[in-house]
Amino acid sequence: MRTQEYDQPTNARLVPKPQPMPAAECVPPSASRRGRRRLRPVAGLTALLLLPPSAGLSARALGWDGPMPLPQLLAFLPWFLVPGWIALAVAVLARRPLLSGWALAVLGTTAWFLQPYGPAVTTPSGEPRAQIRVLSANLEFGNATGGLLDVLRRERPHLVSVQECDRRCAEALNTPGLRRAYPHRVIRGNEPAEGSALLSVYPLSEVGQIPGQLSMPSAVADVAGVPVRVHVVHPMPPRLGSMDAWERDLDAVRRAAERRGTARTIVAGDFNASQDHAAFRAILDTGLRDAARGLGHSRTPTWPAATAPLLGVQIDHVLLSERLTPVGARFLDLPGTDHRAVLTDVQVR
Structure with missing residues (x-):
């Protein structure tokens, strides 16, 4: 008759031996997370870039030239794309959804207003006078x-x-x-x-x-x-x-x-x-x-x-x-x- 040997009673639950925590979980946050944290104050400053184009686009949408410096801002409306793209890039890297949405709104509205105003030219038939x-x-x-x-x-x-x-x-x-x-x-x-x-x-x-x-x-x-x-x-x-x-x-x-x-x-x-x-x-x-x-x-x-x-x-x-x-x-x-x-x-x- 064969005998079986156990390290603990047969009715005891087998408990795995504790394993040491992986080294990766013991170190500080990853470099990407540290980078996002560093970008947070930059993202706050970047939001300031969106204030001038937002003011200009609001005036454009309302059909109002407003006081200075709105007419000067409106003159260079196509260049609102520059702060819009900068703010969007920083917002995505910093994972700031509100800033991302704001930047997208500036970019989309600017693109809409870039359309030429007024009808295109159609040349009538016949000889001109x-x-x-x-x-x-x-x-x-x-x-x-x-x-x-x-x-x-x-x-x-x-x-x-x-x-x-x-x-x-x-x-x-x-x-x-x-x-x-x-x-x-x-x-x-x-x-x-x-x-x-x-x-x-x-x-x-x-x-x-x-x-x-x-x-x-x-x-x-x-x-x-x-x-x-x-x-x-x-x-x-x-x-x-x-x-x-x-x-x-x-x-x-x-x-x-x-x-x-x-x-x-x-x-x-x-x-x-x-x-x-x-x-x-x-x-x-x-x-x-x-x-x-x-x-x-x-x-x-x-x-x-x-x-x-x-x-x-x-x-x-x-x-x-x-x-x-x-x-x-x-x-x-x-x-x-x-x-x-x-x-x-x-x-x-």
Whole structure:
């Protein structure tokens, strides 16, 4: 008969011997966890990056330009993507869901507002009555007068809207050669920022002016028997001390656009506003179309010229009414000015 030996009674439960705790569980938190802890204060600071774009996007959604610095923020709305992406990256690494959601909201809203404002261009069938070339140029206190003269000789535009035309500019435009090339003109004001000019190869009538702190002349050009009203636009910039004037001037442009009736109208100049400003969109809502937007250049920067086209904002525009169709748009660099000129080819129908 075989015997069995047990270390403990047969009715006792077999209890496993305690094992030592693995070394990995005895060490401090992992490097990734330590990294997340280090990122928490950084995430808090990163949230501050989202405050300016959030304020700008809220104003954009409400259709309100607001006080300073909201108009300045709105001018650079596409760059809201930069703090949005930075905040999202930090929030994901730090595992901060609220910050992640905030960053995603900023990115999504910015992407929505990046869409061009206004209708695209459709070219009607049939031959146009005429095709004209329109130039708008801000000379920065007249410093780019020489560059403007070169462009006039090279590109030969038919209608020219000039802003910040000082005494030097006015004298240059009145030389015999320029008078032969542009026998019809309206020159108002001669102070460095105030002065503006409208040059035309076509006869001008009904000369007037949009009320504003800076000169904004207007006239009706006879283009191949078709009357085309042309407005030179240059409102005050949205700066400390001139915010009210900026809003009043742009509203005066809007009222002038509303009064056009059925007349073909061109509104060209330095608007000191982009499509992200409610005051500028109100002008477009009268039925005018931005030529650059219609040709796929709605956010090509025109200011400041030193950093354009990589960085900047489009505040120089050529707006067209019905029966005026843009078929070409270019942005020209003029030495001596912080603005790029806008050259647009337009069919008159």
